[in-house]
Amino acid sequence: MGTVKLGESMEIKVEVIKKACSMAMKAHKYTEKQYLFDKIKSSSSEVVFSFAGSLSVHDWFDGGSFGDMEVDRRLFPSLKYVGLDEFGRVNEAFFKRFKAVLANPKFELEVKKAVDDRRKVVFTGHSSGGAIAILATVWFLEVNSRLPNFIEPLCLTFGSPLVGDRIINIALRREKWSRCFVNFVMRLDIVPRISLSPLSSIEHQLQRVLDYFNQNPQQPPADAPDFYETVVRNASSVANYAACKIMGSTNPLLETASSFIELSPYRPLGTYVFCTGTGKLVEISNADAVLQVLFYSSQLSTEEERVPVAQKSLRDHLNYENYLKECLRTPIVTSLFHLHQEANVDMDLNDLGLSERASLCLRAAEALEKQKLRNQNTIDGKQIDIEKYLGDLERYKSTCAHKAGYYDAFKSSDQNEDFQANVNRLQLAGIWDEIIEMLKRHELPDEFEGQKKWIRLGTRYRRIVEPLDIANYYRHLKNEDAGPYMGKGRPRRYKCTQKWREHAEKLPEEFPGSCFWAEVEELWIRSGSLGTRESILQMKTKAEKWIKEEEVGDDVLLENSTFMKLQRQHGLAS
Numbered sequence: 230m231g232t233v234k235l236g237e238s239m240e241i242k243v244e245v246i247k248k249a250c251s252m253a254m255k256a257h258k259y260t261e262k263q264y265l266f267d268k269i270k271s272s273s274s275e276v277v278f279s280f281a282g283s284l285s286v287h288d289w290f291d292g293g294s295f296g297d298m299e300v301d302r303r304l305f306p307s308l309k310y311v312g313l314d315e316f317g318r319v320n321e322a323f324f325k326r327f328k329a330v331l332a333n334p335k336f337e338l339e340v341k342k343a344v345d346d347r348r349k350v351v352f353t354g355h356s357s358g359g360a361i362a363i364l365a366t367v368w369f370l371e372v373n374s375r376l377p378n379f380i381e382p383l384c385l386t387f388g389s390p391l392v393g394d395r396i397i398n399i400a401l402r403r404e405k406w407s408r409c410f411v412n413f414v415m416r417l418d419i420v421p422r423i424s425l426s427p428l429s430s431i432e433h434q435l436q437r438v439l440d441y442f443n444q445n446p447q448q449p450p451a452d453a454p455d456f457y458e459t460v461v462r463n464a465s466s467v468a469n470y471a472a473c474k475i476m477g478s479t480n481p482l483l484e485t486a487s488s489f490i491e492l493s494p495y496r497p498l499g500t501y502v503f504c505t506g507t508g509k510l511v512e513i514s515n516a517d518a519v520l521q522v523l524f525y526s527s528q529l530s531t532e533e534e535r536v537p538v539a540q541k542s543l544r545d546h547l548n549y550e551n552y553l554k555e556c557l558r559t560p561i562v563t564s565l566f567h568l569h570q571e572a573n574v575d576m577d578l579n580d581l582g583l584s585e586r587a588s589l590c591l592r593a594a595e596a597l598e599k600q601k602l603r604n605q606n607t608i609d610g611k612q613i614d615i616e617k618y619l620g621d622l623e624r625y626k627s628t629c630a631h632k633a634g635y636y637d638a639f640k641s642s643d644q645n646e647d648f649q650a651n652v653n654r655l656q657l658a659g660i661w662d663e664i665i666e667m668l669k670r671h672e673l674p675d676e677f678e679g680q681k682k683w684i685r686l687g688t689r690y691r692r693i694v695e696p697l698d699i700a701n702y703y704r705h706l707k708n709e710d711a712g713p714y715m716g717k718g719r720p721r722r723y724k725c726t727q728k729w730r731e732h733a734e735k736l737p738e739e740f741p742g743s744c745f746w747a748e749v750e751e752l753w754i755r756s757g758s759l760g761t762r763e764s765i766l767q768m769k770t771k772a773e774k775w776i777k778e779e780e781v782g783d784d785v786l787l788e789n790s791t792f793m794k795l796q797r798q799h800g801l802a803s
Contacts, residue, residue, distance in 0.1 A: 233560045235500055235512050239408055241383065243557045245275055249353035249385040250413075250550050252279035256358055263330045266339055275349045278340070278365065282356030283326065284439040286432060289357060289390070291322035294427035294491050297394070298324065304331075305367060308393070308400045311678045311732045312668055312725030317396035318494055319364070320424065323357060327364040344373055350382040355549065356420055356442070359389025363410060363498070370406050375735075384410045384499070387549040391424035391495035398498040398516045402675035407514075410499025413549060416506050416526050416581055419460055419542040424495040425523075426463035431456060441543060449543045457539035461527050467493050468524035472590045475517055475597050496520060502562065504552055505580035506545075510562045517594035518565065525587035565591065601674045604667060611660050615686060618653040622693050625650045626782065634784035636746050637791055640700035654697045657690060661722040668725070684733050687726030692780060695723050695743040703750045714747040742780025745772065749792050762799045769796065 232240040248269050256265050256279040265279045283289065290296035298321040300308045308317040330336055343350050350369060354362035366384035373379060389412055401407040414421050423435070434456040441450055450456075470492055497519035503511045503526070513519050529538055545552075578588055625646055629638040639647055667673050677683065702714050711717050727741050740748070745768070752764055772792070775781040785792050 233510075233557070233562055235411065235502070235514075235562060235564075239500075241385075241411065242275075243560060244269060244271055245277075245351060245383070246385060246413075246553065246557060248275075249277055249279070249351055250355075250387055250553055252277050253353045253355035253358060253362075253385075253387050254550050255279065256281035256354065257356075263333055264336060273348075275351055276343045277351045277353060278336075278362075280330065280352075280354040280358040280361035280365070282354065282358040282442075284443045286428075286436045286439065288322050288326060289320075289423070289435065289439075290428040290432075291320075291325065293321075294429065295424070295493050295495065296321050296428060297494050300324075300393075300397075301328075305371060307371060307404055307732075308367065308397055310396050310399060310668075311403070311728050312665065312721075314724075314728060315396055317400060318394045319397065320360065320390075320392055320495070323360040323390075323392055324364060326357075327361050327368070330361065330365065331368065340369065344376070344380075347378075347380065349380050351385060352382060353385045353387075354389065355387040356546065357390060359386030359412070360392045362386055363389065363392050366409060367401075367406070370404070370409065374404070374406070381409055386410075386412045387553075388414060388418045388420045388546050390420055391493075391497060393496070393498060394494040395496045395516075398496055399671075399675040401498055403677075403679040405676070405679070407499050411502060412497070412499055413502050413504060413553065414523075415504045415545040415549065415552065417538060417542045418545045419457055419527070419539075420546050422460050422464045422523050422527060425467045425493040426460050427491045427493070430459050430463060434459070438543060442547065449540045453543060454535050454539040457527075457542055458535070461524070461529075463493070464524040464527065466490060468521055468590075471517065471520055472593065475590070475593045497523070503581060504549075504556065507580045508556055509580055510556055510560065511565055511581060512562045513565045515594050515598055517597065518591045521587060521590040521594065522581060522583065525583050525590070526581045528582065528584070530582075598674075601672060604672050605674050605677060608664055608667070608673070612682075612686065615657065615660060615690065618657050619689060619693055621653050622650060622697075625653075626693070626784070630784055630787070632787075633789035633791075634787045635782060636696045636700050636785070637789070639697050640704050640791075642704070650697065651701070654694055654701075657694055658698075658720070658722065661687075661690065661726075662720075665722050665725050678729055679733070681733070684726075684729045688730045691723050691726045691741070691743045696746050696781075698723070699744065699746045699750065702747075708750070708754075713751050715744060715751075719744070719747075740771075742771075742775035742778065745775060745781050745785065746791075749795060753791065753795055756795070756798060762801070765795060765799055765801060768792075769801065 232242050233246060234240050252265055252267060259265060260281050267277050269275045269277065297318040300317050300319050301324070302316060309315060340350060352362040352365045354360070362384050363386060366382050369382050401410070423431070434452050437450040437452065438456060497516045500512060500514040501519045503513070503522060505511060513522060529535060626635040628646060629635045632638050639650055642648065642651065668677070698720065699714055702708065702718050707718060708714065723743065730736065731738060748768055752761055752768065755761055772781060772785055776783050784790065787793065
């Protein structure tokens with residue numbers, strides 16, 4: 230039956246899309262079941278899990294204006310901005326429905342059997358069932374992605390509302406999971422835009438819309454035009470704010486406006502395939518561009534369109550199976566990811582009902598993505614300088630071995646080589662602070678924090694240079710004003726690089742070996758306090774472990790090091 234090609238490297242079997250759509254719609258007829266499970270008869274390699282949507286407002290919004298909550302860190306440890314330790318937010322009502330599915334032991338058993346049988350697992354859902362499918366797919370990836378010979382799942386949604394915020398999308402791209410999510414959206418379907426509205430603006434109308442989806446009468450509710458206009462107006466606020474940010478607006482009024490206008494936190498994730506209504510499919514994998522299309526493709530051209538478009542926005546939500554059946558006879562998907570390469574891009578923009586301003590916003594989204602790649606190239610070019618400075622400091626460290634050690638020599642700083650080591654420390658601090666600031670401003674690709682070369686380099690930097698920062702901190706008595714180094718003194722560049730490694734290697738968050746000397750300094754300060762001896766013994770045990778793991782050097786055990794002096798002071802070393 231052929232395949233549907235998405236982007237440059239992804240193909241999905243047509244029969245899989247059809248089966249997923251069929252099961253997604255079928256799930257609505259079996260609402261007493263949490264999910265449906267089936268195999269694709271013509272294939273031995275895929276199994277499909279489908280989830281029903283809910284027709285109750287309370288299953289769409291649960292508390293607050295937008296019903297969002299921080300992700301469950303136990304279930305979704307990867308859904309965060311790693312270095313900055315910011316966890317993503319998801320729709321609480323959808324999450325509760327997913328947890329109810331997960332609490333069913335039969336679900337986990339059937340998923341595990343599919344994995345053990347080496348089958349490709351496809352999660353699917355229509356309407357809010359798509360939101361459950363998305364969460365199920367993330368859960369599947371969290372549990373199974375590190376297994377040997379892992380087979381990636383596929384999540385196919387049809388008319389799904391938005392589920393999570395920007396950080397969720399960043400995390401999926403960093404983990405290289407984003408390609409597992411494909412969302413089909415009819416051009417005028419209102420449901421994928423609903424999450425952009427606060428509940429207070431649509432609550433009563435939304436329940437009538439959900440009742441319409443359930444009963445499917447000939448005529449949509451009378452207030453459908455008002456509902457449509459409200460949703461599109463809220464989508465406009467979100468899209469325009471996002472467009473200003475994409476285009477680099479520094480107007481202070483932008484931030485002022487966002488402080489008193491409620492803006493939805495939800496953003497698209499994965500790849501979107503828009504069904505134009507003219508038999509075409511248009512694919513976009515840039516989340517910023519998808520958000521703009523969700524707004525601009527729903528705009529009215531004339532006042533006369535108000536009623537028919539609003540009614541069509543509800544009918545289209547129920548028409549995915551029929552529409553895709555026609556489109557997939559000869560599936561051709563146009564990609565808007567590289568707009569300048571598409572000869573027929575104007576035709577595709579017209580098919581989506583996109584204005585000239587919409588085209589500008591899409592090009593700005595693409596330009597931003599390219600700028601992030603250029604920024605990455607600039608940062609990559611600084612690796613040579615980083616390697617040079619680290620090499621110089623490693624040689625400096627080896628020359629200190631015949632003294633009291635690396636840390637104590639730098640803290641004393643009474644030799645010329647100590648001065649040069651400090652220059653190298655400051656040069657490195659400048660480079661790494663620039664990298665962290667670019668991350669904070671979202672100026673680097675979402676994949677950056679997952680790149681092994683930078684995780685390794687960040688770990689090496691932290692282990693070599695942080696002891697020098699600690700020495701500088703206590704040498705200048707900064708602790709007397711700001712308190713212990715581990716309180717407010719530790720720079721973010723070390724926290725970030727530590728978290729990168731912990732996340733990549735699935736390590737627990739704990740006191741890092743690179744901060745060994747900070748603890749030694751605090752023990753020295755409270756040397757006469759109760760319990761200090763026991764704390765020194767604990768540090769001695771940790772030091773032995775860290776030396777084996779190369780977190781700290783064995784120079785900490787040199788006879789004249791501060792650590793050995795501290796031990797002798799308490800009768801713990803000869």
